[in-house]
Amino acid sequence: MTMAEPTESGRFGDFGGMYVPETLVPACQELDRAFRDAWGDPAFRNELDHLLRTYAGRPSPLTECHRLGEELGCRILFKREDLNHTGSHKINSVLGQALLAKRMGKTRIVAETGAGQHGVASATAAALFGMECVVYMGTVDIERQKLNVFRMQLLGAEVRAAETGSQTLKDAVNEAMRYWVSAVEDTHYCLGSVMGPHPYPWMVREFHRVIGDESREQCAELLDGGVPDYVVACVGGGSNAAGIFAGFADTDAQLIGAEPAGGAAVGRAVPGIVHGSKSYLMQDEWGQVLEAESISAGLDYPGIGPEHAHLAASGRARYEPVTDAEVVEAFQLCSRTEGIIPALESAHALAWIAKMRDEVAGKTILVNMSGRGDKDVNQMMDVLGS
């Protein structure tokens, strides 16, 4: 199969759609038209490519991780999204969305952020394009990601605390949507993952497809025209996974999404509707959305992008949980053996390999090293008690 366009109603199989307040429907439809138009326009593509090369630092390298591979009994390749400007894959989508917002005549972007990576990327793009930027972030996340809050402020963004509910990513999305309802005429909602109403899940995946396309080429070169046995990525909303999966969905590679055990939406496999789309969603017996719990702020989300729900339901991809303890171990192992401090999010993918070492023994595994761990160092000092 391939990861193609959703249906006209924005569906991937049974999942997706446009479940938003009526006020936002015309904006989503306008965005759909604008994205279609831009994505088919060579001038837009060239401008974005130019930015990705000269500003974000693409293409990101593929690194073979000999010592980690030896440790885990398999061949491991990292797609180095951690080396992008702003430190994660998030810049790919944000540059695309900001360019699109400018093309649509919007003067401001609003974004939600969990770990702060998407917020920093959004603030960066807004600075680059001279746009206003408002970022909502849960109060709990503001506390555990102070460094990123300050970075956003340095970049000229206004960081607003989401003080409702669990005070994490889910609530930041609620607040960003409420803001967008109020300011839809001049504001683009720069959603950070492959979630939300159509066209976001599709559009954000397309902006991240560059990860998969580059990896495919780089793997072919390294593997004599072949593809890896496994492609592994962490999944909260699922943007970095969608981007790298898109390059390999039509191959024999097994696609693996590593979910935090405390936020395993696919693991529970109950469909629901929140934040604009129908997908798998952690919820109670009445449909109230549950709070996810993860050591990683970026994956602390009770849902998952609708295309991932479809990939899971159709059997094309597997989504499996790893615990916080396993993630902490993988975080340290990667740092020690490769000299790469991974983001806690990305460490989920490594934790899956370590956990499944019997299954993957001797195999070639492509990992999306989606972000760097600088932002997590303070938190890990507490966790490790040093």
Place this chain on the structure above:
Amino acid sequence: MTGAVETALRARIDAGGKCLVPYITGGLGDDWLDTVRAVAAAGADVIEIGMPFSDPVMDGPTIQEANDRALEAGVTPQTILDDLRHADIGVPTAVMTYGNIAYHMGFERFANSLAAAGVSGCILPDVPLEEVGEWASAADEAGVETVMLAAPTAPDERLPLIVERARGFVYGVGLLGITGVRSALAASAVEIAGRLKGVTDKPVLVGVGVGTPEQAVEVSQVSDGVVVGSAVVQRMLDHAGPEGVAALVGEFRAALDEA
């Protein structure tokens, strides 16, 4: 067939009056049903019953807080419907909740549960025209009126499609924003009322940002009436009691009647 919500509103309109639909958060306080009955007696034509959802993206701080308090007290869709089943309210009710509450129970079962509890209408603010089909069929089948929202952002060609699908009444969204009391009525409130009146004979009520009797009177010069949410719920949060909440609704009624 015309449902109970539309019938009640038409009766008011045909008598030359303006419709008043207050919003009460279901399960908020042990005396919430007394509040519903008192509000009916104070002149409400229809009462909107808010069914709390964990992530109410269309609601502002007042209704969010009411939601949270009710959920913390253990309120569920079932407890609200059980309460309503035995309540003698005197005017029709419409439940307002979010899509996932209905979807999770199953659209058909949810629609039947509303009907069985004597609820006449339903509003799902995150289920717009593009997504409403499956729910609306189940609601039609169960005899539940699906109220549709129409916002200031809708292009002209969209409004006829919305009013065509609406049952009970058409809910004009008064401003670009979420629920909550504002210091003045937005110009968009009168504007959306006028645009909707131009394309439908169904009752057109405006809500979101209608927080005072004066604002209700102002927009009702064009609309057939108003939905009043946060102002009413704030009284509940302030523990005004059934009489205190009904007194506010009475002020709206009196202002609309005098205008």
